[in-house]
Amino acid sequence: MSAVIGVVAALAVVALLGLVLSVRVVKQYEQGVLFRLGRVIGVREPGLRFIIPVVDVLHRVSFRIVTMPIQSQGIITRDNVSVDVSAVAYFRVTDAVKAVVAIEDVHTAINQIAQTTLRKVVGQHTLDETLSETDRINVSIREFLDGVTSGWGVEVTLVELKDIQLPDSMKRAMARQAEAEREKRAKIINAEGESLAAAALGDASDVMMQHPLALQLRNLQTLIELGVDKNTTIVFPAPLMSTVAELGAFLARESAAAE
Template sequence: MEVLIVLLVVVAVLAVLALAMAVKIVKQYEQGVLFRFGRLVGTRDPGLRFIIPFVDVLHRVSLRIVTMPIQSQGIITRDNVSVDVSAVAYFRVTDAVKSVIAVENVHAAINQIAQTTLRKVVGQHTLDETLSETDRINLDIREILDVATVEWGVQVTLVELKDIQLPDTMKRAMARQAEAEREKRAKIINAEGESLAAAALGDASDTMMAHPLALQLRNLQSLVEIAVDKNSTVVFPAPLMSTIGELGSFLARETAAATLSPAPPADLTKTIPGPTPNGVPESV
């Protein structure tokens, strides 16, 4: 009797273990791939699933988007500049059967091909293109990965360059280039300002030449602005150019008058004062 009870207990334990091994749960974001005696049977949808212990093997494959960092790669660009570039890739499994049968470890395979593709694509561009055209480089990498991983049942949804490390010498050279570019823009802006100011001053001078009193009014306005500070002494000169012009006109008139009028003849009967004994001027 005791032997029978022990046998029943052993059978019950084995039944419980077999039931535990036969029951499988496939989560909502997963899909099961079932093998029976090593041969593919099919897929299993999410939910509670039963398999035959020691006969069936169920592989659960996640269908969620996977974030995979691509470690930094030492790359030489097309213009022979050494840079370290790291990126990040996003992919998801679209065919669970292919992801299990076509490749041994889909995550390791995608990681390796992503590294080689990153080196290949970045090496075809110059440093300036790598820094400024990251969107085009990301698209090229994703397209190459899609072609390579379609046979694995994987779709690469996005690839982004994450970090670009430059040598210290290149950083200093780029800093000097940026400073020179800013100085060039500053000089161009200064020259444009001088040109506009000169044009405005030319228009103002034409207006003042047409209206002479405008210069005097401007001088008075400047005097009012300076006179706000009562602690300063203001020396306000007369308009220099107008003064020189008036002086030149005066000298020209005097010279013309002296040239046109002859000198008067000498009067012999003119009384020339001279010393006399009586102190009376002597007539000649």
């Protein structure tokens, strides 16, 4: 009787152990790829799943978006400038079977191909294009990566250049260039102001030629402005031609009165 009880207990332990080994839980963001004797027999959706111990192997694959930093790469741009560029890529698995069967380690593979693609794409652009056209470069890198990883059951959703490090000599050269550009704009603005002022003065002189009294009024206005400081002596030249004309008129009046 005791032997029978022992056998039953052993069978119960074996059955319980087999049940524990056969139970698998696939999370909501995962899919399970089931191998039976080395062959893929299907995909298991999220939930409680049972497998045959020893015979079956269940690989769980996450479908969440993965954030992968691309470490800084030393790159020579098309105009022979050395820069260090780092980026970040976002990707997710779209086909669980391909992600397990087509490639051994999908995360390591994407990291390596992303580094080489970053060097290749940025190296085809000049420094100015790399600094000003980052959106176009991001799209080019993403499209190239997506074309390679689609066969692995992976979709690259986004690539962004994160940091661009320039040599100190290039930073100083760009600072000098920016300073020269600002000086050029300042000189152009100053020249435009002088041109407008000259045109306005020309118009004012035409008006004064048509109205001689306007020049006298302007002279009086200038005297008023200078007269604010009363502790100085101001020598103000009178218009020569008008003074000569007035003097001639005065002598003519005196001559007529004497006759």
